[in-house]
Amino acid sequence: MPAHDLPLLIDAARKAGQVATGYAGATAQRWDKPDGAGPVTEADLAVNDLLLTTLRGARPGYGWLSEETEDTDARLGHDHVFIIDPIDGTRSFVEGSDTWAHALAVAERGIVTAAVVYLPMLDRLYAASLHGGATLNGAPINASSGTDLQNATVLAAKPALIASNWKGSVCPQFKRSYRPSLAYRLALVAQGRFDAMITLRRSWEWDIAAGALIVSEAGGRCTDRTGSALRFNNPDPRLNGVVAGGATVHGALTSALA
Template structure:
């Protein structure tokens, strides 16, 4: 009998942690990808190879989209697709930090149905299956119910607080940062932070798993305009991401919207 998808990817992502931690981050061979796409290491490639072998052997009919595999149009003909980031936060891995993560998701007709994010150096496993809730190390989690954007704790990079994004002025929230987008989404899901924002075009593999974990924790995860996220696109990018509880989500969208004209 075939194991459920979530059990499959949870087992695989823990194996990924063992593979990655067999390398010493700063000593691992690394190089820059073409076109300024960031660094990659031998650990990224080893994890990608292991995950592809394990997951595609178990689900040969599923397509494959991974940061470290050359993309193929073949996945577009598949109803169900693995979406993988072997190491999210490669710069942190190279620096010997503990804040990098593995991210594994399954999308069915564009909707994420199973997801896992694992930080092996912190032994933090976030997981979710569609309609079954979100969990951190086996304990059910829920997003923050923070009601006020001006006092919120938000994960965002410096470009997200640039004045041109906020026509009525930057709200008074407190900004923090973590290198891994998947980890940021996990932290929002377990209410360690109230929201996560990024307004740049964002790769699907950075977001896919964390998006389901946030929504199954009771939050909202949309693009920067409030539109629903859809995965396994021909161009596998998203138009930014806003992840938070429903009250803050509304306020963020309002603050990002156009300033109404002054009354005559």
């Protein structure tokens, strides 16, 4: 049951925050992953170890998909799977920023049922369970009800604005902003602080799973770049981009994409 898993995720996320904040980002040992996959630090691995022990210790029958654990097809044989990003926004962590997050989710047969995005440096804990609504630090949150794409605030990296991504090679004239953590971008959309977010590159499930449920439970929509529903625990754990936002702005964005 989603409500059964959510308290476990919340407790684990707070413990992860205690571990991660025990490292000084700029001085934490770090190295680059192969094939340009980005940096990883000793803090990422310490948090991953904690979550693996805590979560699978509590739910030994659940599968496991994490950015910092070598993936195998064993998870495909489980109805329930943890989908984890120990630190989403590692570059921000290294730079000493406060906008990195822990992203924790449970998916049941491809559908996310419980989720947490926690920013320990800001003490912001976003949470949701399927059909249970979304909260920030325990208070209900709601996605934007804005209807005007031209005046919408959209979280997006600059490459998303390239003309070839849009029908007629014309990018809509929305107001662009940016946050490095994908999980945090989704949480901000769920909170209604931004009208939408888009990422058009193939995106790892661990970056998206938690935030996707939080958006949908806050009354927004979260799909791939074509408007198709997201499913998780795929053999290849990458999604075809992500578009999230209030229902009207989400529809306008997906309609405008090439």
